[in-house]
Amino acid sequence: MESECEVYAPSEFVFVLLESFPFLKSKYERFLLRDMVNAHPQLKFCVGNDCSVIVRSTEAKPKRVTCQQCHTSFCVKCGADYHAPTSCQTIKEWMTKCADDSETANYISAHTKDCPQCHSCIEKAGGCNHIQCTRCRHHFCWMCFGDWKSHGSEYYECSRYKENPSVAAEANHVKARRALEKYLHYFERFENHSKSLKMEEELRDKIRKKIDDKVNEHNGTWIDWQYLHKSVSLLTKCRYTLQYTYPFAYYLQAGPRKNL
Known part of the structure; x- marks a missing residue:
C-alpha cells in the first residue's frame, strides 16, 4: 500500500499484519467494504447520515428507494434526492448551477455596463438613461453609449441608439437579461x-x-x-x-x- 508500489497486498496478508492493531484492522475492514460496494454495479450505500445500510438494485435506472433503518429516500442510481421526471445528469447540472456563481455573470451582464471612456463597471440604479461615471465623471447615454451632450433635450428617452454600432453589445445585454429571467x-x-x-x-x-x-x-x-x-x-x-x-x-x- 506504499505510494506507487505495484505489489498487490491481499486482504488475508494485511489482516495477519494488523492482528495486534484492532483499530487499524477495523478501519481497513471498513475501507475494504466501501471499495467492494463502490465497485459493484448493483450495490450502493444509503446516503443517510452515519447509515451503514447497503442497498441492492438489479436495474441500472433511476428509482426511489427508502432505507428501512434511517428512512432516508433517494435515487438509487445517483444517490441524490429522487428527481423524476428529470434525469440524473440533468438534475446534477441543475444543482451545480444553483450552487455555484453561474448566474452572477448573467446578472452583471443584465444589469451593468462598462463606461465607454474608462471601462468601469456601472450598475443602473434609476430609470433615466443619463449616466455619469463615478470614476471618470464622463456623462453618457445608457442605451447608445453616446456622449450625453449630443442628446440635446432628449433627457429621458434615447431615440438614436439603433443607429449606433453598439447595438450588438445591447443585443448581448438583452440576451443576458433574458437568460437570467429564464433561470429565475x-x-x-x-x-x-x-x-x-x-x-x-x-x-x-x-x-x-x-x-x-x-x-x-x-x-x-x-x-x-x-x-x-x-x-x-x-x-x-x-x-x-x-x-x-x-x-x-x-x-x-x-x-x-x-x-x-
Whole structure:
C-alpha cells in the first residue's frame, strides 16, 4: 500500500499484519467494504447520515428507494434526492448551477455596463438613461453609449441608439437579461415547491395528531381516518413531482415536446 508500489497486498496478508492493531484492522475492514460496494454495479450505500445500510438494485435506472433503518429516500442510481421526471445528469447540472456563481455573470451582464471612456463597471440604479461615471465623471447615454451632450433635450428617452454600432453589445445585454429571467423563473418555482414540501410535513404531523385525538375520543378508529393520511401523502407526491418538472423544463429544448 506504499505510494506507487505495484505489489498487490491481499486482504488475508494485511489482516495477519494488523492482528495486534484492532483499530487499524477495523478501519481497513471498513475501507475494504466501501471499495467492494463502490465497485459493484448493483450495490450502493444509503446516503443517510452515519447509515451503514447497503442497498441492492438489479436495474441500472433511476428509482426511489427508502432505507428501512434511517428512512432516508433517494435515487438509487445517483444517490441524490429522487428527481423524476428529470434525469440524473440533468438534475446534477441543475444543482451545480444553483450552487455555484453561474448566474452572477448573467446578472452583471443584465444589469451593468462598462463606461465607454474608462471601462468601469456601472450598475443602473434609476430609470433615466443619463449616466455619469463615478470614476471618470464622463456623462453618457445608457442605451447608445453616446456622449450625453449630443442628446440635446432628449433627457429621458434615447431615440438614436439603433443607429449606433453598439447595438450588438445591447443585443448581448438583452440576451443576458433574458437568460437570467429564464433561470429565475424556474428556480423560484423549484424553491417554492421545496418550501411547500416542508410545510406539508408539518401538515402531516398535525393530521396525525388530530387522528390520534379522534381515536382517543372514541370518534371512529384509526382505519376510519386513514383517508386523511392518504390525501396528504398524495399531495406530497404530486408536489414532489411538480418540483422536479422545473429543472426538466429548464433544459428541455424549445419545440412541440416542451409546449406539451
